[in-house]
Amino acid sequence: MQRLDVAVVGAGVIGLAVALELRGRGFSVVVADKGEPAKEASWAAGGMLAVDDPENPAELWPLSAWSRELYPEFLARVEDLSDLRIPLRTHRCLQGAHEGESSLEALQLVNELGLKGDGYAWTLQTEGSLDPRDLGAALRAACDRNGIAVKTMCAVEAITRELDGWKLATSQGEIAAARVVLCTGSWSGPRQLPVFPRKGQMMAVEMEAPLDTVVRTPEIYLIPRGGNRLVIGATIEDAGYDKTVHAADIAALKMRAEKLFPPVAAARVVETWAGLRPGSPDGLPLIGALEEGLYAAMGHYRNGIQLVAATARALGLEVAGEALPQIMTAYAANRTF
Template sequence: MQQVDVAVVGAGVIGLAVALELRSRGLSVAVADKNDPVREASWAAGGMLAVDDPENPAPLRPLSAWSRDLYPEFLARIEQHSNLLVPIRTHRALQGAHEGGSSPEALNALKEIGLSPQGYAWALQDEGSLDPRDLGAALHAACTHTDVSIRSHCTVDTLAREGAGWRLHTVGGGGDIFAGRVVLCTGSWAGPRNLPVFPRKGQMMAVEMGVPLDTVVRTPEIYLIPRGDGRVVIGATIEDAGYDKTVHNADIAALQARAVKLFPPAAQAPIVETWAGLRPATHDGLPLIGAVEEGLYAATGHYRNGIQLAAATARAIGLQLTGESLPIDMQAYAVNRTFTPVFAQPS
């Protein structure tokens, strides 16, 4: 039986970010995932570092701002230990809203890239984006190079108290794990403690844009994310479809039609990839970060913001596990909080 200081269940960006943070604090860490690392929501994500997205719940703002401040250090550590670059692909975003007025800076930016206001109120935001697949690959390499044990195709089916720690019974990979503490980073899956999370499906596409676009363009209905190499990611549907990740041609066509209305050159852009992912949702749209009970923690339920919140989530878990104070109030993200529903869990 493998024995470690901390076991992390789930090897998405959140799980691996937590593992790397804990390893940097001198703790031995094992990560178990029922699939391959960073192949679920992390692989499917858009990668916008959208601190000021008006679609986000207001209580998310302190965590988002903290994560923004941590991100340069977060990426530097990953790049140092992985020997891989995680480039910031864009450095500004045009945010369209249904209410308000457009700023002069936003109108100038719209003109630069050939967009018309389309009835939205536009703001120009100082906001980056990255390719989550770059981040996932580098995080995986950084964890491997710092001696984090990562088990793929290893399902943790039960979790039980044993002595001063926890026994994780696993199926499919390497036997049981004994850990002093456990962090559940199980994404859209409730995991062995039946956390209050559920999936919300998103279908997306990438096109080869024939004209330059260096700015994220986002409205409540659609977003376009340039990758810096000619590809532009267009997304995304929001569906209550359980764990189904089927891509439907009609939904992809509808996404492209919305994109064309906003940015006409998208009409001639060939589709190079389509995919679907599952956002880990909670009833109030806020993540679950912190203690479930003594020695057991959660870091999940980030919905559309897992990439942006990874830096602060990892740091928060690191500080909590080592008994240090946090710079922000985390009560809004407490696992055992009372939920004020934003949307209902699908039946």
Template sequence: MNNTFVVDVAIAGAGIIGLSLALELRQRGLSVTVMERGQAMSSASWAAGGMLAVNDPQNPPELMPLCVSSWALYQKYLDRIESLSGQRVAMRTRRTLQEPKLGRISNALATTAEIAELAPGLDPSGHSFEWLEEGSVDPNDLREALPASVREAGGILLEATEVLGVEATAGGVLVETGQDRISAGMFVNCCGAWSGSRRWGGVPVEPVKGHMANLRCEPSRLSCVVRTPAVYLVPRGDGRVTVGATIEHAGFDETVHEPQIKAMLDSAVRFLPEATIPSPTDGWIGLRPGTPDGLPILGAAKREHCWHATGHYRDGILLAPVTARVMTQAMLGETPDVPLETFAPSRFDSW
């Protein structure tokens, strides 16, 4: 017979957003169950480059307050995950060389001598770069440590448990899974690229596919992120340099296409000529949760007691700490550190 569990908050989706929110809610004393239809941290949150790209010129300007707040929270967020899980989650880089958009140079350009110090393997010819004080993490580190930290903090994480539906009850919701039922005071949709399902009330989230791949290079030859309009390179400090990423509107197709990988790696090797391309290539894909205006969807859903925390598109790794913070504040009836009107699900009511 199916059991019914009672909790304060039920979360669908154990990517970085659902798990970081669970951690923050536990810190505030709420009981939390996270349901994941596959394995925790195995979708976009694992596939990502892990750049904490606060100053990416591709980001919509409205995103800046969230980016800045999240970056300010990041080191403490990693420390908390490390201390709960007992696993190391390092900031792998602390500086970025970014090729600015034409006519939009806001920082001093990097000199040849400066580039030679942190990126002696980089061939910058024909390009100019500015320095940014930005970090990066390896999502593989978070894949192990974040679920462990949620469990250690007292959260319940149910893997291989698909949420099939959510029904309103007096004062809360009843969450249906293939196995058990969860009776909760609140429900949060953290289903990433799958958040647009009618099950959750139909927010306009669409998958945006990205191919990624690893190069190999002697670690001392590149120790900062390099970001250009065509390609980015994220050194992990152990010989891997992660290269990304294509932007493809291909529905839920999760096939890895070798020509896309090859083109991306060729373009990266032009910047890092000493790097070698593994054979067979070491490539993968992920589905970003995209929204029509490129901004996340954070706040109360139309359905009572239900919330959305999704649509983080290219920045969910960066935005996880601030999302956890402001969502918790909003759900507890407090004033969020960053005003959420711009990100409210209701902005799509007339879509």
């Protein structure tokens, strides 16, 4: 049995990006996923690069800021390696909050777009968004084109130490690797890590005219997706691993969106779905070494798309034995809760 340098467990955007980063550093890499690549939380995500979202924990900001710095290079590299485009769909965000004061430029845009923004303090943020499905497809293609085997429908049932490496027992046989990176999202995986699912139901509608700005409040967000499509989200539920979409919840989301942006009332619903955000006890991701040769990158909650660039870079540095930025201590995978 061939022994690879690294086995990545989980093929969401985090796992695929980590695999690609490690391959770029010269490691041989295999990825195993119990389902299809980028079809769980990655597929369901909104895709906002929401570094300055006031709903995020303050402790997350340093990692978010680092990821924003890395993002242009990250996207360019994935596009180059995959030969696929990952367009930014928007470049600004109207952020509504229950406290604070509105800026003049934000109020002008609220009126220009026809939002019913009474009751919110509005600010205008320079912030991108992308379609996570574009990113997932490009990462998968980049892995395929660069010598990374992505094993689908390949459940990892156990991970055991073997001499100076690891043996993974999977539904498709055994994998031997010197190092293992767990990127299992809401699933705690073989090591029973402290992550859990937070369900989110969402919808996409077809508008009569396009919107060019993300609109986000604590209650609702509207994300233009190209053309006249608009994504509306999202519920936050403790429902275990249930991904059932409920018509009543979708109707409530649409009504909330109509109240903020009346043109949604005439929009046609074209898709509904639910995803499982990977939560952690303190709301921060788990990134880095668990023990010698075993690493984790999970628990990103609502920010996996935003944080993927920094997460992949951090794992690349750590696996290669290079120094990590000091900020990474706050997100250590083996920290005590």
